[in-house]
Structures are given as C-alpha cells and as structure tokens.
Amino acid sequence: MSATLRLDRLSRWATALPLSVPVALALSSHLPAQADTATWKGPAPTEASISAQGPFALATAKLPSATDYGSATTVYHPTDRSVGRYGLVVLCPGFVSSAALYAGIAQQIASHGFVVAVVSTKSLFDQPKARGEQLVAVMNAVIAQSKVQA
DSSP states (O other): OOHHHHHHHHHHHHHHSOOOHHHHHHHHTTOOTTOOOTTOOSSOOOHHHHHSOOSOOEEEEEOOOOTTSOTTOEEEEESOOTTOOOEEEEEOOOTTOOGGGGHHHHHHHHTTTEEEEEOOOSOTTOOHHHHHHHHHHHHHHHHHHHHHHO
16 A cells, blocks of 8 residues: 555544544553653643643634635634744544534643644535645645744
8 A cells, every 4th residue: 555545544534533632642642662752842741731721821813714714714822932833733623513612622732832723614514535625724824824924
C-alpha cells in the first residue's frame, strides 16, 4: 500500500474522529519509554493538568469569510505574543454537529498555549471528504493570517 493511500485513509478517519481529553490522555500514555523530551515544552501532561484551565489568557477572532469553509469559523489564541510561536490545532465538528459544540474544548486547549481553530462547516451534512477539505482550508487561512499579523 502506498504512503499516499495510507495517508488518505488516515486523514478520512481522523477528520471523522472527534477530539476529546480522553483521546489525548490515551495517546500520551502510549509514548515510548525513551521518548526524546528535548523538544517538549513544560511538564508531561497529567489528567489533572489538562483538565484544569491553562495559564494563558485568551482572545478570539473570526476568520475572514471564504468559499472554502463556513463563515463562522472561530480561532481561539493566547494573548501573550512574547513567548514565541504557538502550535496550531484545527477542530472540525463531526457529522451533524456544529462548531459551537467545540467552543469549550477549544478554549481549554488554547489556554494551554495553542492556537485553536474550530471549523464552521458549510453544512451540518457535509461528508468526511468535504470536512477534510474545509479543515485544510481553515489551517491554511490561519497560517496566512498569522503571517500578516506577525
């Protein structure tokens, strides 16, 4: 099986999977015993640390309207720009779910030092392929916007 085909299958599966704290905990508990921690920032996550509000104050922004995604796409981001760059997390709602359902988890993640974009899909009935394309369009829009504001 080619790498492209595997990546396509993985991206279709991943766009349909809603992100949650238990998923993050499950992934972090399966790290190799000898993981390279030289690039990690901050302490290793625990259930208590990721359940609590993070240390960063937040602001929200709406992405400019585009034909590639819904018009109410919201970005949550730390207000402190003095600490360097932040990682980007893009959340796409599941089938017949709205972006509003993800506001709480998006704010929680952003409070720990991430930029979090919640995709407002064109329709609640968009299929996985369309949601994946919108997710990528939002990611590119956030990256383009960050270059303007840098």
